[in-house]
Amino acid sequence: MSQSYFPSRVSSPVKELANFSSMMGERQLKVEDVQEAYVEHKDRLVNALDSTKSVLNEIRKFNKEEWIVRYPQLRECAFAQPETPSRLRSLRRSMSFADDPTSETEVVVKQGLTRSVTLSSIPDAKDEAEEEQTSNIEDGLLPSSDFHVLRLDLKLGANSSSRAASLVSQLEKASIANLLDDRIESSLSHVDKLRLRVEDTSSKVLVTGDLNAGKSTFVNALLRREVMPVDQQPCTTAFCEVHDAAENQGKEEVHIIKDGAVYDIHDESTFTRASLSELEDIVGDNEDSERLLKLYLADTRTPSESLLNNGVVDISLIDAPGLNRDSLKTTALFARQEEIDVVVFVVSAENHFTLSAREFLINASKEKAYLFIVVNKYDQIKNKDKCRKLVLEQIKALSPRTYEDAEDLVHFVDSAAALQPYTANPSFDDLESSLRSFVLVKRSKSKLQPVSTYLSNLLCDVDLLAGANAIVANSELEQANAELSQVKPVLEKMKAGRDALEDGLDAVEEEGTSAANVRTKSVLNFALKRVEQGRLGVDKPAVAMPSYPGLLGVWNYARDVRRALIASIDAAVKLAEDEARLITVGGVEKIKSLADSHLPDGVERNKRVFVPEAMFSAVRRGKSAMKSRRTSSHGNAVVAGGVHNLGIGLAHRADLLETTFLDLFDVHHQFWLYFGDGHSAQKEEDSPTPTALGLVSVGVGALTMVGGQAVGAKGVIEGLIRVTDLFGNESVKKWAAPVLGAVTIGLTAYLVLELPNSIPKTIGRRVKASILRDHGEEETSFIDTHSERISRETRKVLRLASWDLRGRFSNALDERGQQVKEKEELARKASTAKVFFTGMGKKTEEIRINGHLGIDA
Numbered sequence: 001m002s003q004s005y006f007p008s009r010v011s012s013p014v015k016e017l018a019n020f021s022s023m024m025g026e027r028q029l030k031v032e033d034v035q036e037a038y039v040e041h042k043d044r045l046v047n048a049l050d051s052t053k054s055v056l057n058e059i060r061k062f063n064k065e066e067w068i069v070r071y072p073q074l075r076e077c078a079f080a081q082p083e084t085p086s087r088l089r090s091l092r093r094s095m096s097f098a099d100d101p102t103s104e105t106e107v108v109v110k111q112g113l114t115r116s117v118t119l120s121s122i123p124d125a126k127d128e129a130e131e132e133q134t135s136n137i138e139d140g141l142l143p144s145s146d147f148h149v150l151r152l153d154l155k156l157g158a159n160s161s162s163r164a165a166s167l168v169s170q171l172e173k174a175s176i177a178n179l180l181d182d183r184i185e186s187s188l189s190h191v192d193k194l195r196l197r198v199e200d201t202s203s204k205v206l207v208t209g210d211l212n213a214g215k216s217t218f219v220n221a222l223l224r225r226e227v228m229p230v231d232q233q234p235c236t237t238a239f240c241e242v243h244d245a246a247e248n249q250g251k252e253e254v255h256i257i258k259d260g261a262v263y264d265i266h267d268e269s270t271f272t273r274a275s276l277s278e279l280e281d282i283v284g285d286n287e288d289s290e291r292l293l294k295l296y297l298a299d300t301r302t303p304s305e306s307l308l309n310n311g312v313v314d315i316s317l318i319d320a321p322g323l324n325r326d327s328l329k330t331t332a333l334f335a336r337q338e339e340i341d342v343v344v345f346v347v348s349a350e351n352h353f354t355l356s357a358r359e360f361l362i363n364a365s366k367e368k369a370y371l372f373i374v375v376n377k378y379d380q381i382k383n384k385d386k387c388r389k390l391v392l393e394q395i396k397a398l399s400p401r402t403y404e405d406a407e408d409l410v411h412f413v414d415s416a417a418a419l420q421p422y423t424a425n426p427s428f429d430d431l432e433s434s435l436r437s438f439v440l441v442k443r444s445k446s447k448l449q450p451v452s453t454y455l456s457n458l459l460c461d462v463d464l465l466a467g468a469n470a471i472v473a474n475s476e477l478e479q480a481n482a483e484l485s486q487v488k489p490v491l492e493k494m495k496a497g498r499d500a501l502e503d504g505l506d507a508v509e510e511e512g513t514s515a516a517n518v519r520t521k522s523v524l525n526f527a528l529k530r531v532e533q534g535r536l537g538v539d540k541p542a543v544a545m546p547s548y549p550g551l552l553g554v555w556n557y558a559r560d561v562r563r564a565l566i567a568s569i570d571a572a573v574k575l576a577e578d579e580a581r582l583i584t585v586g587g588v589e590k591i592k593s594l595a596d597s598h599l600p601d602g603v604e605r606n607k608r609v610f611v612p613e614a615m616f617s618a619v620r621r622g623k624s625a626m627k628s629r630r631t632s633s634h635g636n637a638v639v640a641g642g643v644h645n646l647g648i649g650l651a652h653r654a655d656l657l658e659t660t661f662l663d664l665f666d667v668h669h670q671f672w673l674y675f676g677d678g679h680s681a682q683k684e685e686d687s688p689t690p691t692a693l694g695l696v697s698v699g700v701g702a703l704t705m706v707g708g709q710a711v712g713a714k715g716v717i718e719g720l721i722r723v724t725d726l727f728g729n730e731s732v733k734k735w736a737a738p739v740l741g742a743v744t745i746g747l748t749a750y751l752v753l754e755l756p757n758s759i760p761k762t763i764g765r766r767v768k769a770s771i772l773r774d775h776g777e778e779e780t781s782f783i784d785t786h787s788e789r790i791s792r793e794t795r796k797v798l799r800l801a802s803w804d805l806r807g808r809f810s811n812a813l814d815e816r817g818q819q820v821k822e823k824e825e826l827a828r829k830a831s832t833a834k835v836f837f838t839g840m841g842k843k844t845e846e847i848r849i850n851g852h853l854g855i856d857a
């Protein structure tokens with residue numbers, strides 16, 4: 001089944017009015033039937049006009065509020081396949097739009113009473129259209145693929161400059177839609193006028209003919225009253241228009257229209273009133289000027305008898321002057337007027353057609369194919385058959401179509417006799433009946449048919465417009481849906497993954513930060529422990545542990561050991577930072593992979609390259625920072641630790657590098673290790689130079705150290721007390737001093753020999769103590785400060801990276817959300833438009849069927 005935007009044409013509409021002419025041929029035709037058919041036709045047309053109006057208004061409203069209606073342009077299809085049958089090729093059109101002339105779609109345009117536009121890619125539609133087209137061509141309907149009524153004059157003509165033409169092609173959709181709206185608006189006002197015309201029941205019958213042919217007598221016979229003056233000498237030149245007195249409030253009267261005035265029954269200034277009895281004089285007085293008189297007559301006969309008061313159409317009879325050279329032009333002009341529905345030509349059976357009559361008839365038959373001919377004074381003719389034959393032959397030559405319907409249109413009568421009361425005059429009755437039907441048929445042709453044709457054309461245009469727009473709407477709907485099917489899942493996926501991304505980023509940040517923290521603590525803990533033991537804090541330090549140069553170089557040795565140990569702490573901090581860098585690199589990589597799995601294609605990834613080396617550095621701006629500046633390999637970057645006096649850069653601190661005597665013999669340490677509370681020792685280490693007490697302490701220290709190792713602290717103290725006691729004894733004094741001196745010297749020698757081992761430990765302890773003192777004297781403080789600093793920096797970098805991803809994700813989400821919203825809106829509009837335009841095709845079809853449009857009435 002083909003996909004068509006319109007229903008298939010419903011066939012066999014009622015054809016009463018189409019059969020009017022043939023009805024004319026039926027002698028038994030009843031006047032009432034014709035009247036009824038006319039009224040039905042009129043009512044159907046009025047309904048069709050109203051429905052068309054509402055359809056046009058709907059399009060205008062839709063154009064303004066919902067959808068910019070596109071204006072299609074159809075051209076002979078340039079790209080139809082050569083093997084396509086020529087008949088089918090004639091149906092193919094290349095459709096483009098005025099606002100987009102370059103994009104062409106091949107369509108099949110079904111033309112005829114109805115019109116549909118179908119995509120040529122739909123095979124069934126081609127076959128259907130082909131059949132339709134063939135039958136229409138056979139019916140004499142020529143194919144036309146352009147607009148009839150709603151045509152927009154977008155082309156500036158062949159002579160227009162190419163610049164102007166290109167301007168036209170660049171017209172925007174909206175401006176073309178506005179032009180279309182204007183066109184529809186003017187069409188609507190035309191529909192209003194047509195409605196007035198259809199509803200206007202007045203119809204004029206012009207009675208003219210040769211001089212003295214008996215026109216006035218004929219008019220009087222139709223009225224069954226002697227109203228029009230007969231036998232006027234010389235011939236009258238006035239046009240007497242006879243109306244039903246009902247139009248003049250039932251009053252019988254003559255209105256003489258003033259020269260140059262446009263007659264208005266309600267405007268006294270346009271005419272002068274006179275009584276019917278004055279008519280003869282008025283007509284007689286107006287011999288030289290062609291005046292128009294309005295006669296209002298009361299016709300008392302029933303509607304089925306009366307011509308004037310027939311109940312359907314307000315017929316007015318116009319008794320025109322007899323044709324002569326002077327009046328010929330005026331009468332011919334009069335006959336051409338649009339409101340003249342029927343021309344009744346009165347010819348005398350005695351005289352046949354004069355030269356003026358022939359001239360008039362030839363011209364009139366061009367304008368009005370059928371003429372109603374009254375051959376008057378037939379009673380005067382002896383050889384009636386011969387006369388009839390001769391007259392008909394003349395008519396055949398003058399108006400062939402009238403001749404064809406001669407039985408209805410040519411009447412041989414005796415008008416004078418029709419005026420005789422109580423006299424049967426069947427031929428005149430027959431004439432009257434035919435005339436009345438003819439007036440209605442002609443009226444149908446002259447007033448209803450043009451309306452019907454206009455409506456048919458207009459509805460065809462609506463079909464074309466709706467069909468083309470339905471195709472556009474459908475393709476926009478398909479496109480919007482296709483785009484939605486791509487964009488929507490992306491949006492859904494992003495929405496669904498939003499929490500996972502948040503959790504993932506939080507986890508990366510937390511894990512990275514905590515890993516850096518733990519790792520720093522472990523590295524520094526390890527390093528400090530080793531330094532305390534007199535070993536380097538890291539395995540591969542930049543500054544190696546010096547080798548012991550001997551007693552003479554002990555001072556330099558101590559200084560070098562101190563420097564190496566301090567540098568190794570620096571190295572440990574650096575190591576912790578390096579490890580944090582690695583952790584950060586890992587975190588950044590994880591964030592990248594989160595970006596890959598959560599950011600849709602086409603979203604730009606973070607282009608900034610992460611430089612781990614840039615971590616733990618900051619650009620110094622303040623002067624105060626100059627003190628601890630430490631230029632790194634990254635230009636102005638200063639290692640953070642150096643800036644904050646937190647560790648890295650210890651090897652550059654003069655206070656820490658200063659070597660003291662206590663580095664050689666840490667007497668206080670040893671002493672307080674055994675005798676103190678373990679805390680006070682540090683206080684004593686503030687003194688950078690050896691004091692007297694310090695020197696004395698060396699000996700005691702050495703003693704205690706030796707004693708501590710050899711005999712135990714308690715034993716040494718007890719020994720010392722005993723030694724003190726001995727000094728009180730005079731005999732002991734003599735030998736005790738040399739012995740004590742010798743012991744001291746021995747012990748000192750021992751300590752000196754131990755120096756290569758003890759110095760690193762001593763210095764290590766002192767260095768650790770100094771560093772810890774710098775950091776609030778809490779052993780963990782130094783480590784915590786660094787682990788916090790390093791983990792904070794790690795968090796900072798990871799947070800920046802995740803913020804960037806969050807930002808990109810949120811922007812992409814908003815963008816996709818917006819896209820989906822836009823596409824959904826597009827799809828909604830296109831879907832509404834598709835339904836609207838498809839429905840429009842159905843509506844025009846209904847109007848056509850109900851209004852019996854496109855039928856030759």
Ligand SMILES: Nc1nc2c(ncn2[C@@H]2O[C@H](COP(=O)(O)OP(=O)(O)OP(=O)(O)O)[C@@H](O)[C@H]2O)c(=O)[nH]1
Nearest residue numbers: 211212213214215216217230231322377414415416
């Ligand atoms: N016998 C006979 N005489 C008729 C007939 N019709 C008209 N007449 C006479 O013909 C004469 C002229 O008739 P009018 O009706 O005045 O003719 P007209 O065509 O109106 O004349 P103009 O307007 O002057 O051209 C009158 O004397 C009528 O009585 C007819 O059918 N039979």
